[in-house]
Amino acid sequence: MSDQLQPETLALHTGIHRSQFKEHSEAMYLTSSFVFDNAAQAAARFMGQEPGNIYSRFTNPTVTAFEERLAALEGAETCIATSSGMSAILACVMGLLSAGDHIVASRSLFGATVNLFNTILKRFNVDTTFVSATDVNAWQAAIQPNTKLFFLETPSNPLTEISDIAALAAVAKKSGIRLAVDNCFCTPILQKPLELGADIVIHSATKYLDGQGRILGGAVLGSRELLMDGGIYGFLRTAGPTMSAFNAWVVLKGLETLKIRMQAHSESALQMAQWLESQPNVQRVYYPGLASHPQYALAKQQQKTGGGIVTFEVKGGREAAWRVIDASRLISITANLGDAKSTLTHPATTTHARISQEARDAAGISEGMLRIAVGLEAVQDLQADLVRGL
Numbered sequence: 001m002s003d004q005l006q007p008e009t010l011a012l013h014t015g016i017h018r019s020q021f022k023e024h025s026e027a028m029y030l031t032s033s034f035v036f037d038n039a040a041q042a043a044a045r046f047m048g049q050e051p052g053n054i055y056s057r058f059t060n061p062t063v064t065a066f067e068e069r070l071a072a073l074e075g076a077e078t079c080i081a082t083s084s085g086m087s088a089i090l091a092c093v094m095g096l097l098s099a100g101d102h103i104v105a106s107r108s109l110f111g112a113t114v115n116l117f118n119t120i121l122k123r124f125n126v127d128t129t130f131v132s133a134t135d136v137n138a139w140q141a142a143i144q145p146n147t148k149l150f151f152l153e154t155p156s157n158p159l160t161e162i163s164d165i166a167a168l169a170a171v172a173k174k175s176g177i178r179l180a181v182d183n184c185f186c187t188p189i190l191q192k193p194l195e196l197g198a199d200i201v202i203h204s205a206t207k208y209l210d211g212q213g214r215i216l217g218g219a220v221l222g223s224r225e226l227l228m229d230g231g232i233y234g235f236l237r238t239a240g241p242t243m244s245a246f247n248a249w250v251v252l253k254g255l256e257t258l259k260i261r262m263q264a265h266s267e268s269a270l271q272m273a274q275w276l277e278s279q280p281n282v283q284r285v286y287y288p289g290l291a292s293h294p295q296y297a298l299a300k301q302q303q304k305t306g307g308g309i310v311t312f313e314v315k316g317g318r319e320a321a322w323r324v325i326d327a328s329r330l331i332s333i334t335a336n337l338g339d340a341k342s343t344l345t346h347p348a349t350t351t352h353a354r355i356s357q358e359a360r361d362a363a364g365i366s367e368g369m370l371r372i373a374v375g376l377e378a379v380q381d382l383q384a385d386l387v388r389g390l
Contacts (some may be wrong), residue, residue, distance in 0.1 A: 008259045010072045011256050015066065015069040015252065017061060017065065026065055026249065028249040029056075029061045030246065031245075032055070033055050034052070034059075056242070058233075058237040062248045063242070063243050063245060063248040066243070066249075066252040069252060070205075070209070073187075073188040073258075074201055074221045075188070075195060076201065076222055077222070077223045077224045078222070078227050080221075080233055081217065081218070082218035082220065083241045083244070084216045084218045084241075085203065085204020085205070085206055085218040086112055086113070086204075088202050088203065088220050089202055090241065091220055091235050091239075092220050093149065093151075095230060095232030095233070095235040096148065096232065099124055099126065101146055101147075102127050102128070102129070102146045102147045103126065103128040103147070104128070104142045104147055104149070104150050104151075105131075106132070106133040106156060107132065108133040108156035108363050109157070110157045110351060114130075117130075129142040133154065133162075134162070134164075134294070140171050143171075147177055149178050149179075150168060151180045152180075152181055152182065153184065154181060154191075155288055155309065158309070158351065158369065158371040159311055160287060162299045162302065162303075164298055164302075165179075169196060172199075178200060178226070179198045179199050180199065181193035181198040182202045182204075183202065183203060184207050184208070184338075185208075185308075185309055187208045187258060187262055189258055189259050189262040189304070190266070191304070196302065200220060200222040200226065200227075201219075201220070201222065203221070204217075204218055205218055205219055205243075205247075209254055209338075211254045211258065212339060213338075213341070214250055215247040215251060217243050217247045218243070219243075261340070262305070265307070265374055266308055269287065269306060269307065269310050270287070272310050273285050274290070276386075277290070279387075281320070283313040283315050286310070287306055288307065289305060289306025308374050309373055309374070310371075310372050310374060311347075311369060311370065311372075312372075313369050317366075318346070318367040321367065322346065324389030325344055326389065327388040328385050328386070330381060330382065331372065331385050331386070335351050338373060339375055340376045341375045341377070342374055342382055343372070343373045344370060346370060347369055348365050348369060
């Protein structure tokens with residue numbers, strides 16, 4: 001598919017491989033394995049001497065269609081689909097790192113990512129130094145002789161901090177370090193980390209890529225050399241944290257509407273953020289599209305819009321925050337995001353509850369903080385739902 005096509009066109013036409021039945025919508029191949037014409041072909045497929053499908057743990061036409069479509073949108077050479085966003089991060093680090101290696105990561109990460117780096121990887125002698133998401137000098141200072149990976153998410157979860165991808169890419173490349181960027185909040189519609197110098201892009205397809213909260217999925221994107229030859233694909237093929245054909249088909253169809261959804265989410269989120277700033281019981285609002293955001297200028301340069309996530313602090317700590325949640329009648333009380341339906345969560349006791357209080361404090365996650373993933377409802381209805389608790 002031509003890279004001259006616009007994103008909304010790529011999202012509809014990339015990855016289509018019609019069967020003999022000439023279906024218009026993409027086919028879904030629900031099969032665990034694939035048959036071969038003869039023993040020689042089977043041997044050639046297994047040894048990588050002949051292209052073709054083998055076993056759905058690592059080759060499936062529906063999953064391939066999703067991978068090709070997302071790669072086209074991100075401007076990546078290749079994509080490897082995984083069973084969830086966390087398994088995408090796991091595949092990345094297990095494929096690229098070995099015992100004795102070191103990671104420099106943003107301290108402003110999703111709670112499960114912090115736990116993966118801080119506890120599970122540590123058991124395998126892979127250490128992580130957590131630094132400020134926004135202080136480029138801190139990343140430089142944290143580099144050790146065995147540092148192999150920079151890892152960040154931008155905007156961060158939940159404070160929407162913006163990391164300077166191009167500046168961090170320059171620092172990483174000087175020391176031969178790979179830069180991985182979790183692009184979950186923006187999607188390739190709003191931000192393309194590879195164009196800014198990142199080596200790897202991570203996605204939780206569970207979020208905006210699907211867009212309706214139906215499935216779990218993840219993806220790792222980058223160069224063919226890094227993903228296919230560098231160990232990530234090998235880890236996936238052997239360990240098996242693979243995206244199912246059904247989930248791939250669902251998110252493949254979700255990508256068709258990604259651009260118009262991200263535009264709608266962003267427009268509504270900006271209205272919501274501006275409204276929240278005017279509410280007397282709201283202490284602070286975090287949204288990259290607001291001039292009050294600390295990295296507003298960088299966000300305008302790096303992203304097309306502010307995205308769909310608005311985080312705010314209410315006066316009165318946890319009690320006041322929970323009162324806002326409990327008063328909700330329309331907004332879903334759930335920790336997921338990227339859904340067509342708006343969701344509301346208290347990060348300190350949900351998404352980041354399993355990390356230490358010290359880590360929450362360092363990341364700026366207060367007891368009065370709430371995160372709303374603004375959906376596709378009418379903004380005035382969402383405001384009316386929040387105002388009861390505020």
